[in-house]
Amino acid sequence: MQMAERALEKRATGIPGLDAATGGGLPVAGAVLVSGGSGCGKTVLALQILARALERGDGAVFVSFEESAEQVRRDAASFQWGPALLASGRWTLIDGRPPVNADVAGTFDLEGLIAGMGASLERIDGSWLVLDGIDHLLELLPDEVTRANQIRRLHEWCEERGTTLLLTGKTDRPGGGESMHVAGIEYILPTILCLSAELAAHRLNRRFRVAKYRGSGHVTDELPLVMTAEGIQLPYSEMPAEMPVAASRERVSTGVARLDEVLGGGLYRGATTLISGAPGTAKTTLAASMAAAAAGRGERVLYLSFDELGDRIVRNMESVGISLAPLRDAGHLFVESHEAWSALAEEHHVQILQRIDAVAPDWLIIDPVSALLKIAEPADAHSSTEHLLAIARSRGVTTILTSLLETGSDRLEATLSNVSTLADNWISLSYRVLCGERNRALSVVKSRGSAHSNQVRELLLSSDGVDLADVYEYGSEVLMGTARVQKENEEAAARRRVQTEREQRRRDLERDLEQARMRMKQAESETQRLAEELELEQRAAAEFDREAHTQREGVRRQRGRAPRDDGDQGGRK
Amino acid sequence: MNAMESCAGIVRGRLILFHTGNAPRSRRARDNLAQALERLGLKSDVRDEVDLIVQPEQGVQYGVFATPALVRLVEGDPAAVLYGDLSDAPSLERFLTDAGSGEPYPGPRQSAPD
Numbered sequence: 001m002q003m004a005e006r007a008l009e010k011r012a013t014g015i016p017g018l019d020a021a022t023g024g025g026l027p028v029a030g031a032v033l034v035s036g037g038s039g040c041g042k043t044v045l046a047l048q049i050l051a052r053a054l055e056r057g058d059g060a061v062f063v064s065f066e067e068s069a070e071q072v073r074r075d076a077a078s079f080q081w082g083p084a085l086l087a088s089g090r091w092t093l094i095d096g097r098p099p100v101n102a103d104v105a106g107t108f109d110l111e112g113l114i115a116g117m118g119a120s121l122e123r124i125d126g127s128w129l130v131l132d133g134i135d136h137l138l139e140l141l142p143d144e145v146t147r148a149n150q151i152r153r154l155h156e157w158c159e160e161r162g163t164t165l166l167l168t169g170k171t172d173r174p175g176g177g178e179s180m181h182v183a184g185i186e187y188i189l190p191t192i193l194c195l196s197a198e199l200a201a202h203r204l205n206r207r208f209r210v211a212k213y214r215g216s217g218h219v220t221d222e223l224p225l226v227m228t229a230e231g232i233q234l235p236y237s238e239m240p241a242e243m244p245v246a247a248s249r250e251r252v253s254t255g256v257a258r259l260d261e262v263l264g265g266g267l268y269r270g271a272t273t274l275i276s277g278a279p280g281t282a283k284t285t286l287a288a289s290m291a292a293a294a295a296g297r298g299e300r301v302l303y304l305s306f307d308e309l310g311d312r313i314v315r316n317m318e319s320v321g322i323s324l325a326p327l328r329d330a331g332h333l334f335v336e337s338h339e340a341w342s343a344l345a346e347e348h349h350v351q352i353l354q355r356i357d358a359v360a361p362d363w364l365i366i367d368p369v370s371a372l373l374k375i376a377e378p379a380d381a382h383s384s385t386e387h388l389l390a391i392a393r394s395r396g397v398t399t400i401l402t403s404l405l406e407t408g409s410d411r412l413e414a415t416l417s418n419v420s421t422l423a424d425n426w427i428s429l430s431y432r433v434l435c436g437e438r439n440r441a442l443s444v445v446k447s448r449g450s451a452h453s454n455q456v457r458e459l460l461l462s463s464d465g466v467d468l469a470d471v472y473e474y475g476s477e478v479l480m481g482t483a484r485v486q487k488e489n490e491e492a493a494a495r496r497r498v499q500t501e502r503e504q505r506r507r508d509l510e511r512d513l514e515q516a517r518m519r520m521k522q523a524e525s526e527t528q529r530l531a532e533e534l535e536l537e538q539r540a541a542a543e544f545d546r547e548a549h550t551q552r553e554g555v556r557r558q559r560g561r562a563p564r565d566d567g568d569q570g571g572r573k
Numbered sequence: 574m575n576a577m578e579s580c581a582g583i584v585r586g587r588l589i590l591f592h593t594g595n596a597p598r599s600r601r602a603r604d605n606l607a608q609a610l611e612r613l614g615l616k617s618d619v620r621d622e623v624d625l626i627v628q629p630e631q632g633v634q635y636g637v638f639a640t641p642a643l644v645r646l647v648e649g650d651p652a653a654v655l656y657g658d659l660s661d662a663p664s665l666e667r668f669l670t671d672a673g674s675g676e677p678y679p680g681p682r683q684s685a686p687d
Contacts, residue, residue, distance in 0.1 A: 063638075094633055099654045105643075105664035106601070106657030111593040112625040112632045112640035119629035140639060140656055 008215040011127070011164050014052020015045075017234025021210055021219040027191060028127070031155035031165040035182050036195030040206055041227055042168040043067070043075060045195070046130045048231040049166065051081040054088045059126030061117060063096040066133030079231045092120050097136065104140060110150045113137075114157050121163060128164050135169040135181045144184040151185040190214035195225065203344060208234055224346035224380055235349045236383040245270065245396035252398060255293025256286075258468035259442070262457070264450035267425060270396040271448070272389050274420050276403040277429030282440055282459055282466070283402040284308070286429070287365050288317045288324060289466040290400055294363045295327035302361035303335045304352060306371035310335035321465040334359050345376030349384045353391060364392055369401040369419065382418050389422050424448045429459065432480050439480035442468060458484060584610070584617040584669055586647035591637045594626045598658040602641035605659035609666060643668065 010025040019025050026032050026049075034042050043064075050060040064072050072093060076082035085091070117129055131137070131154075141147045151167070158165040167189075169182035186192055192212040197204055206225040210218040219237055226233045251266035260266040267273060277283050288303075295301045305313055313335055314324045327333040336355065338348065349372075356364065366372070373381040392399045401419065420426050426445040431438045440459040444452045458469035458480040472479040472487045479487050590606060592599030603622070610617065625632045625640060632638060637654070645653040645668070655668045 094636075096636060096638055098636075098639075099652050101651060102654040102656060103664060103668065104656045104661070105668065106605070106660035107598060108639045108641055108656045108658065109593075109596075109598065110639060111596065112591055112629075112642070113638035115593065115625040115629035116632035116638060120633060137638065 010216070011053075012056075013049045014055065015048060015232060015234070017223070017236075017238040018045075018049075018208075018232075020239060021208070021223060021234060021237040022213060023217045026164050026166075027216075028164060029159045029162045030191070031151070031158055031167055031189050032191040032193060033182070033186060033189045034166055034168040034193045034195065035171050035186070035211075037171055037197060039204070040195040040197035041225060041232055042170075042195055043072070043132050044079070044227060045193075045232050046132055046166045046168055047072070047076050047085065048079070048081060050091060050128055050130060051076070051079075051085040051231075053128050054085060054090050055081075058090070058128060059121070059124040060091040060128035060130065061094065061120045061124070061126050062091060062130040062132065063094040063113075063117070064132045065096045065098070065136040068097070069093050069095040072132075078229075080229050081231060090124055091126070092124060094120070096131075098140060102140065104142070107142065107146070108140075110137070110154060114154065118157075118161070121161075127162065128166070129158065130166045130168070132166075132168045133170070134167045138169070138181040138185070147181065147184050148188050151188050155189060186211075191216075205344065224344070224383075226344070226346045226350050228347070228350060233350055235346050235353065236380070236387045239387075239390065245394065248396065253293050253297075254286075255289045255296075256466050256468060258457075259466075262444055262453045262455075262468065263425070263447050264452050267398060268449060269398055270393060271424040272392065272399045272401065272422065273425040273427060274401050274403060274423040275427045275429060276405050276420070278405050278431065281429035281431060282461060283404070283429055284313065284367055285317065285320055285322070285461060286427070286442075286459070286466060287367050287400050287402050288313065288322050291333060291363065291365055292317075292322045292324055292327060294398070295324075295330075295332035298332060299362035300359060301327075301333045301363040301365065302355060302359045303333065303365045303367065304355065305335065305337045305367050306340045306348075307368060308337065310337045313337075319463070320461045321463045334361070340371035340375055345372050345380055345384055348372055349388065352388060356391065356395070356397070360395075361397055363398045363400065365400040365402075367400075367402040368404045370403040370405075373403075373419070385419050385422060420445070425450075432456070432458075432478075434480055435483045437481040437483070439484075441478075441480065582614060582616060584615050584620075584645075585671075586645045586650070588617050588620045589635070589644045589646070590620075590622045591625055591632060591635070591640050591642045591644065592622065593640050594624050599624075599641050601658040601660060602643070605662070605665065606643065609659070609662065609669060613666060613669060615669060 009028045010022070011028045012019050012025040013022075034045060036042050043066075046062070050062060053060055062072070067075070073086055076085050113131075120126070121129060134151075138147045138150075141150060154165060154167075157163075167185075169185075171182050190212065191214065192210075194209045194211045196207045196209075198207075199205070206227060207222050208225040209222045210220065223234045223237050226235055248269040250269040251260075251264075252269050253260050253266045254263070275283050275286055284305075291301045291303050303310075303313070308316075314328065317324050324333060324335065328335055334355075338351070340348070343351070352366070369385070372384070376384060389399065401423065403419065423446075425447045428443050428445050430441050430443075432441045433439075440461070441456050442459040443456045444454065455471050456478050457471055458478075460467045460469055469480070469484060470488075472484050472491075588606075590602060592602055609615075623631045623635075625637075632640075635644060635652075637644060639656045641656070641658055643655040643659060643665075647653075653668065653671065655665065657664075659665045
């Protein structure tokens, strides 16, 4: 037999997180037990699966053994998919509640149920069957063996006819304690989904777990379950559907030129940056500066604040020269505020994903993400962050997470450590106390793929915005504040002194050069004069020599013509 | 005398035995019901049987999913249901002789949007 033939055929539930956790959905044939205590979402899960199935053209039968049909309708109507489900003619809703005064006189079975369901499914060509609150039926059966046999019979019947059967049942009793009616059938069925709900810090935490899924790979972790108007979601199990965008080589400015230099030219587009720091270290200001720069370039920025109202952020940033209002009004910047305490971390997570879908931002800023991490269990905080960043990366969204550092919170510190591992860049903001002053300091702890400076720099806030000061080292320290200003003044004075000296020296040399040139000019002039004088003298001498020669020749000729009286040579008397 | 009223020798209301054909439990239920009525000297003027294998939609309409099931309908009274093959004679006899009380009979309970 081929492997493909043996593979379990599945039917998608239409709930992305559930389909992801179950590796594609539920078996196309057979029973699935959905067990859990009261109020953990069993009925809603079943209704939502049917609603999605009907959207795809499937048919379904829903039998309620606990709630009235009207109550089930009200349940469905409270969700976005409810009206379409209620209006559909492809499902049948049956009130299967046993009469209150039902009694038992001997053994019985569920053959009547099978016959009735078979007829109902055929009538609507249904492939889904839900028996909601099966524990109410099972409690009529006399013992565990009988219950197990009847559930097995139902399961095999569904396997034979290719129907996906969802059996929902409570695992607790109304008055407290565990109900064994459902627990007794758990070992019979190959697929079991467990839902739970418990109060933690006065808030209902719902959880989901695939307890058993024979023949199929599945997520074994307990996952947060969120119930909103959209229905049930398993936010951390759903992975990005779209293909991730390629790693960008484009650098985008942070809006702080010197920070861009420190980062080797800015942030890579689509990168994740963690900005951590103690209260008041200007995390929000730096994040807002980045938001303003991006929005100013026409990019879409979603700024989610979890500790300050959006209007206040806009107002406060004006004091440091960051004008967000025009960018918001222009539709480039979306500043939204949420109260971290108002919902569970997973509910915030779902809300963030919804906003990302709605805004389709180029930049996502969560300020501070630590407010969310703080209200989540460590494992959930890890899953939430990892999932959120995976979504952002897959869409090429440049993400900024600010994080408040609190001393003495080991749990938060561990969580932030995890976030910093996931982030591409980590900018640490802190206070440095030097010479009686406290100044803001910035250092880049890491920046993947970038040659970056590791020096601590002073972060400057002024009415002109955010800037970084130059580094002035003093021994092993970097000077900041007044000490830096003093050092800057000293260095400026020294530079001016050097400049003055250089200027003076330049002038001296130029003067000497000029004098030399003048001397050279004079020398050249004298040379010329002497040369000319020499030439004149030479000419005069030559003329004189010629004249003398001519004269001598004349004399000689004259003497040659006169008669000699004594044979003596001329000239001598 | 009105057959729908409780009186000596007549079962109060309408009895319907839901079963699944000739399955052993169904046969036993029919036999046990007949024997109980005879033993108690009761008559039922309105007694029906519904074979859910043949008429499966009847089970849906009456909200009967466990079989065999003996249902007694009395106008103005809640439907009384006795599940099982009726082999528990005392329970069956109590059921047949009970005057009944509780919530009104809801009637067929199928609820389809269409």
